[in-house]
Amino acid sequence: MKKGLFLIILLFQNLLLLAQSNELNTIKGKLSSLDLILPEYSAPIANYVKFVKTGNLIYTSGHGSCARDNKVDIGRLGEDLTLDEGYLAAKRVGLCLLATLDKAVGGDMTKVKRIVKVLGMVNSAPSFHDHPKVMNGFSDLMVNVFGDKGRHARSAVGVAALPGNMSVEIEMIVEVEN
Amino acid sequence: MKKGLFLIILLFQNLLLLAQSNELNTIKGKLSSLDLILPEYSAPIANYVKFVKTGNLIYTSGHGSCARDNKVDIGRLGEDLTLDEGYLAAKRVGLCLLATLDKAVGGDMTKVKRIVKVLGMVNSAPSFHDHPKVMNGFSDLMVNVFGDKGRHARSAVGVAALPGNMSVEIEMIVEVEN
Amino acid sequence: MKKGLFLIILLFQNLLLLAQSNELNTIKGKLSSLDLILPEYSAPIANYVKFVKTGNLIYTSGHGSCARDNKVDIGRLGEDLTLDEGYLAAKRVGLCLLATLDKAVGGDMTKVKRIVKVLGMVNSAPSFHDHPKVMNGFSDLMVNVFGDKGRHARSAVGVAALPGNMSVEIEMIVEVEN
Numbered sequence A, B, C: 001m002k003k004g005l006f007l008i009i010l011l012f013q014n015l016l017l018l019a020q021s022n023e024l025n026t027i028k029g030k031l032s033s034l035d036l037i038l039p040e041y042s043a044p045i046a047n048y049v050k051f052v053k054t055g056n057l058i059y060t061s062g063h064g065s066c067a068r069d070n071k072v073d074i075g076r077l078g079e080d081l082t083l084d085e086g087y088l089a090a091k092r093v094g095l096c097l098l099a100t101l102d103k104a105v106g107g108d109m110t111k112v113k114r115i116v117k118v119l120g121m122v123n124s125a126p127s128f129h130d131h132p133k134v135m136n137g138f139s140d141l142m143v144n145v146f147g148d149k150g151r152h153a154r155s156a157v158g159v160a161a162l163p164g165n166m167s168v169e170i171e172m173i174v175e176v177e178n
Helices: A002-024 A027-033 A083-104 A131-150 B002-024 B027-033 B083-104 B131-150 C002-024 C027-033 C083-104 C131-150
Strands: A051-054 A057-060 A112-123 A152-159 A168-176 B051-054 B057-060 B112-123 B152-159 B168-176 C051-054 C057-060 C112-123 C152-159 C168-176
Touching: A002 A027, A027 A083, A027 A131, A051 A083, A051 B112, A051 B152, A057 A083, A083 A112, A083 A131, A083 A168, A112 A131, A112 B152, A112 C051, A131 A152, A131 A168, A152 B152, A152 C051, A152 C112, A152 C152, A152 C168, A168 B152, B002 B027, B027 B083, B027 B131, B051 B083, B051 C112, B051 C152, B057 B083, B083 B112, B083 B131, B083 B168, B112 B131, B112 C152, B131 B152, B131 B168, B152 C152, B168 C152, C002 C027, C027 C083, C027 C131, C051 C083, C057 C083, C083 C112, C083 C131, C083 C168, C112 C131, C131 C152, C131 C168
Parallel strands: A112 A152, B112 B152, C112 C152
Antiparallel strands: A051 A057, A057 A168, A112 A168, B051 B057, B057 B168, B112 B168, C051 C057, C057 C168, C112 C168
């Protein structure tokens, strides 16, 4: 009898481990394990889309923060926001890009083969020169979520103005399994 | 005798419909049905080209207005040009990109599978934040011409300065049949 | 005896020509024949990489001058630097991109099929409008090194600020043999 109970407990433990490992195979589950929350995906209202897949590449639109409930989401680096705030802003934009990527791969992280190329546009005062340190907020997130597959080619640049005065806009190209 | 005449008229009508439908399969014909004119294609004079095809993707150079005979083609949004003028400027740049795409696919619209990705750079005063509404001038044109195949991923951004002080510069990636 | 010596000299001459032609098949050798020096490749220190290969395309990160030992490497066009200095700056960035490309193709130039697409971001005063003439410094270099394979689609744009106040930042997409 006791042996039977033991085997049943072992079985449940294994099922639990399997469920957790499956959970980590979703972007939502992986973020949860990092104490981060996947924002909700929302479609754009004009004649464009959030992503297009061609061959095994996904091209995303430029994303700003999708939540806009944090002061770091709006404003200009070197005027309104500090470097640390810019780092957080880029990370928050990264979460929104993950919500779009999640939609594109149906939540299945194992389909992501590589974050290929990223263009990071930072709303900058002409005297601000630390765009790479801002963009590290995005890049660190991608490597935390995807490991080496998250390491990307990247351009960081300061722009004169962004839609809605958002602080950071990022677009990316992702290689996925066909 | 009357029956023979009737059949001949029917035949001509069908040929006419066929010709019109073939016309709509060209970018020039489609624009004409929208009361728009395809600008002439012109090659650049420096060591670059207007487009490169690799695999089944066409990458275009950044285009401004190719006509430059309208005041909206030149100037800065938020200083020299209104939002409506910016919308028109982006549409006019779209027409020039279609002239390049027309060259790339030999005028055959049926070869265009998808407008994949667009980067829209708007000549902006630092206080201008409506870049998406400017870029809608381009995006609406693409959907009018190509239908759902015209819906693209898009980044809209404000830049400090553009070549020749043009108001809008746009580059795009297009998937075509091989 | 003399005939044998003659044949040996002929053999050496041919070997020398072969060596030179092989040398020209390397990016380093080709630059050397143009009296240019390939800079050393260096890896970035943050969570990104200098290039990613997907399919037969290499995407590079945005590069500034890797040497930073010339005054043209830093500053704003239309304020700190002249047009000629901007042309030189773009050429110098091109050399750094070639160092990265050299790494990506193991020095074998014959693997480069086409410089596909280039985005040139010029650190610009709002009144500066000659970005294409600056970017010609890059484009001329690519055509000098790769011939017609070096002709690319290109966007040239003026940005508000660049990392470390560098004068020019360039990213490129290159088609290579698989």
